[in-house]
Amino acid sequence: MSLAVVGTMAFDNIETPFGKAENVIGGAATYIAWAASYFTKDIKIVSVVGEDFPQSEMDGLVERGATLDGVQIKKGEKSFFWSGRYHLDMNTRDTLVTDLNVLADFDPVLPESYKSSDFLMLGNLSPDVQMKVLEQMTERPKLVVMDTMNFWMDIAMDGLKAVLKKVDILTINDEEARQLSGEHSLVKAAKVIREMGPKYLVIKKGEHGALLFHGKEMFFAPALPLEEVFDPTGAGDTFAGGFIGYLAKTGDLSFESMKRAIIYGSALASFCVEKFGTERIKSITPKDIHERIGKFVTLMSFSSQETSLH
Amino acid sequence: MSLAVVGTMAFDNIETPFGKAENVIGGAATYIAWAASYFTKDIKIVSVVGEDFPQSEMDGLVERGATLDGVQIKKGEKSFFWSGRYHLDMNTRDTLVTDLNVLADFDPVLPESYKSSDFLMLGNLSPDVQMKVLEQMTERPKLVVMDTMNFWMDIAMDGLKAVLKKVDILTINDEEARQLSGEHSLVKAAKVIREMGPKYLVIKKGEHGALLFHGKEMFFAPALPLEEVFDPTGAGDTFAGGFIGYLAKTGDLSFESMKRAIIYGSALASFCVEKFGTERIKSITPKDIHERIGKFVTLMSFSSQETSLH
Numbered sequence: 001m002s003l004a005v006v007g008t009m010a011f012d013n014i015e016t017p018f019g020k021a022e023n024v025i026g027g028a029a030t031y032i033a034w035a036a037s038y039f040t041k042d043i044k045i046v047s048v049v050g051e052d053f054p055q056s057e058m059d060g061l062v063e064r065g066a067t068l069d070g071v072q073i074k075k076g077e078k079s080f081f082w083s084g085r086y087h088l089d090m091n092t093r094d095t096l097v098t099d100l101n102v103l104a105d106f107d108p109v110l111p112e113s114y115k116s117s118d119f120l121m122l123g124n125l126s127p128d129v130q131m132k133v134l135e136q137m138t139e140r141p142k143l144v145v146m147d148t149m150n151f152w153m154d155i156a157m158d159g160l161k162a163v164l165k166k167v168d169i170l171t172i173n174d175e176e177a178r179q180l181s182g183e184h185s186l187v188k189a190a191k192v193i194r195e196m197g198p199k200y201l202v203i204k205k206g207e208h209g210a211l212l213f214h215g216k217e218m219f220f221a222p223a224l225p226l227e228e229v230f231d232p233t234g235a236g237d238t239f240a241g242g243f244i245g246y247l248a249k250t251g252d253l254s255f256e257s258m259k260r261a262i263i264y265g266s267a268l269a270s271f272c273v274e275k276f277g278t279e280r281i282k283s284i285t286p287k288d289i290h291e292r293i294g295k296f297v298t299l300m301s302f303s304s305q306e307t308s309l310h
Numbered sequence: 311m312s313l314a315v316v317g318t319m320a321f322d323n324i325e326t327p328f329g330k331a332e333n334v335i336g337g338a339a340t341y342i343a344w345a346a347s348y349f350t351k352d353i354k355i356v357s358v359v360g361e362d363f364p365q366s367e368m369d370g371l372v373e374r375g376a377t378l379d380g381v382q383i384k385k386g387e388k389s390f391f392w393s394g395r396y397h398l399d400m401n402t403r404d405t406l407v408t409d410l411n412v413l414a415d416f417d418p419v420l421p422e423s424y425k426s427s428d429f430l431m432l433g434n435l436s437p438d439v440q441m442k443v444l445e446q447m448t449e450r451p452k453l454v455v456m457d458t459m460n461f462w463m464d465i466a467m468d469g470l471k472a473v474l475k476k477v478d479i480l481t482i483n484d485e486e487a488r489q490l491s492g493e494h495s496l497v498k499a500a501k502v503i504r505e506m507g508p509k510y511l512v513i514k515k516g517e518h519g520a521l522l523f524h525g526k527e528m529f530f531a532p533a534l535p536l537e538e539v540f541d542p543t544g545a546g547d548t549f550a551g552g553f554i555g556y557l558a559k560t561g562d563l564s565f566e567s568m569k570r571a572i573i574y575g576s577a578l579a580s581f582c583v584e585k586f587g588t589e590r591i592k593s594i595t596p597k598d599i600h601e602r603i604g605k606f607v608t609l610m611s612f613s614s615q616e617t618s619l620h
Contacts, residue, residue, distance in 0.1 A: 187537045208518040222530040259612035275358045286619035302569035309348045310597035
């Protein structure tokens with residue numbers, strides 16, 4: 001099924017305890033599209049870049065089956081730039097620089113061919129931009145997944161809440177879930193957030209895995225413990241891309257299917273962190289992914305065997 | 311099979327964001343024995359208390375099948391006392407007071423009937439005391455599980471390493487695993503620690519679950535997400551008690567059995583945190599435990615279904 005993805009395409013400067021990399025290609029749409037491209041070839045990207053964004057990067061996405069008709073290229077302007085430094089735990093980071101550049105007045109325009117996409121992934125962007133994309137869809141997609149971050153909760157909560165009412169699934173991290181809900185317990189936070197609109201909530205906990213909430217159901221997927229976590233940048237977006245990519249491929253929106261989608265998202269994210277930027281997720285094969293899914297199965301499976309208790 | 315347990319029996323003052331409780335009965339041996347008592351009735355406790363320790367608490371353990379012949383009661387002295395305050399995240403805490411009291415010169419003496427116990431749980435105590443208990447065993451137990459904490463790594467690393475050489479399983483938390491190994495990655499930390507002696511390593515991550523390492527195998531059990539975490543005190547000991555209790559009951563030391571033991575330990579710990587001190591784990595029934603195991607199965611299980619990838 002077709003998948004429309006809106007998000008940034010950007011340059012990142014990344015510092016981790018293990019090294020430093022400058023002008024790495026990044027952005028939510030980049031990671032989401034790469035991850036989803038292992039599942040579906042009908043990906044339509046909505047984004048904006050400056051004149052500085054390498055054509056080769058766009059060609060790479062096109063080769064993976066993505067359509068870039070909805071990517072605006074602003075002559076004489078610069079692409080979005082982010083710079084950050086990870087702490088030793090790799091689960092927390094400081095933002096050093098955020099240069100909005102082309103993003104400052106981004107007005108997304110959906111090509112006609114995008115407007116009836118079956119699936120829609122609203123990557124982390126201002127709620128206003130997310131809403132503008134939603135409103136241009138001529139048909140309500142079968143599934144709308146939204147990602148956001150604490151920044152928008154701080155400065156655009158009303159807009160965020162308006163978009164929340166229109167989406168099926170929200171993906172945020174644990175601290176953001178606490179901020180958005182005002183509840184410390186993630187179980188309680190999930191209830192509060194699902195009353196805001198999304199029927200499903202995915203709470204991403206980085207190296208501690210991810211939780212999926214729906215109705216009274218709950219599913220947990222661990223992150224794969226790795227020898228080396230090299231660069232967490234984009235792991236959340238890669239997770240989201242694998243998640244919605246799997247659903248778009250199968251078209252199965254049952255809870256059982258969503259669980260598998262969480263595992264595929266986690267598997268893709270586990271590759272992402274192994275190298276700087278998109279380097280690793282550009283180089284994996286279907287065989288790599290199948291093998292990694294096998295590792296998740298091994299990590300999580302046990303045979304429950306009733307035992308008499310006192 | 312018989313299970314010998316060495317650890318503290320103590321009073322705790324506990325402050326959490328939700329309340330305060332004073333002179334709560336606690337201590338590693340108390341939590342371990344209560345948790346293990348749901349699995350096996352042949353529990354032999356080694357500990358020391360002051361004259362102030364309530365007889366009713368000891369009677370309660372005896373009713374659950376525990377033998378207290380190895381618990382020294384020091385006339386005119388006071389029991390070990392700990393006071394702590396939990397942070398809002400409930401995963402971290404400050405120790406406010408530690409009064410060793412009877413623990414200061416604890417010299418464990420094993421009754422004859424203890425010396426050939428099949429299983430031995432070395433609860434968190436000074437490595438010297440742990441070693442003294444080990445050395446009094448006339449037969450090497452089928453399984454020795456050791457718990458410890460960062461405090462002993464700071465002041466008694468040599469003694470700790472000597473005990474480590476003699477145990478089968480070490481249970482510590484993630485920060486302690488990092489401190490003990492000098493490695494940030496838990497996968498690398500597990501390798502380093504297993505070279506110190508224990509063939510198995512359990513890394514407890516509190517609300518983020520637990521990892522079991524053995525050879526090239528790895529198993530992950532989540533903590534059950536709860537609406538309310540009331541008091542985390544004793545959760546790690548309760549986990550250890552459920553873990554070794556299950557193994558002592560079944561006598562099955564295969565990796566598959568250890569995985570189930572991790573799940574049982576996690577289930578018992580999920581009860582422990584629901585009320586102050588031992589209140590909750592004293593009141594559960596076999597039915598409660600079976601139901602909770604069912605929740606873990608639901609939380610963790612998914613059907614992997616091969617899908618074609620691009």
